[in-house]
Amino acid sequence: MPDTSQNDGVIVRRANGVLFATLNIPATRNALAPEVVAALAAAVEQAESDPEVRALVLRGAGGIFSAGGNVGNFQARLQARLQADASQDDPVATRNRQFGYFMERLSVLPVPVIAAVDGAAMGGGMGLACAADIVLATRDARFALSETTLGIIAAQIAPFVVQRLGAVATRRLGLTGERVSGQPAVALGLVDQLAEDSAELDALIAEWLTRIGRCGPQANRVFKTLVGRCGQEPVAPLLDEASRLFAQCMRREGAEGVAAFREKRDVSWVARFDADTVRAAQAVA
Structure with a gap:
């Protein structure tokens, strides 16, 4: 059984050197409340600091990746802004920027990040996917920059969406609230590969891992x-x-990699995954 921890709606399991972080907050459709972001940040820190971690997989339970920001908290944030002293920092801006700090850390995490999207990835949820290195999705997964339909903006995720999709596609999605799924999402560069359903998505994750x-x-x-x-x-x-980094790699893993190539054998670090291992690592009790 994979090593498991659960904190503020995020289940983190470790299997074969891979961290699987699964959002499991059905009441809010896996919304990115501050405590959820903090739990995700802890998983990112674990992946960054532990040299034995080889990849991070992000997924949402219950057929939903993430509905993005917790709209239920927006009114409270607005009220806090109205009550704030004019000499103080805007609490709404401060809270918004905190999510951006997390996005920065996720985007530079030195291990491969896979976003496995089943269902809706709205607003900040789409931002999470765009910060990943590899995005896998079911054919009916839906992506949208939906903030402008609420009269707000995709503030902290904008740089990461532009980095993945380019400015033209980001403007199109952000200025219209358009929802994309399936092959159009692949054509935009938002999704790398599609699965027919959740079970096939497990197999696809195993293939990429x-x-x-x-x-x-x-x-x-x-x-x-x-x-x-x-x-x-x-x-x-x-x-x-880069030349110095190349030399360091050659003297470390490179020696084993070249030897394995010459001897026509697997390298010592090889790891294989199957759909059952992936499914167990993302299971929700």
């Missing part, structure tokens, strides 16, 4: 971090640093 399991865990961490620096730093010094 097995691919990740063929890669050196530390090499993946170094490569993802390097890619995140591309376009942010001058090329020549970045390539200087």
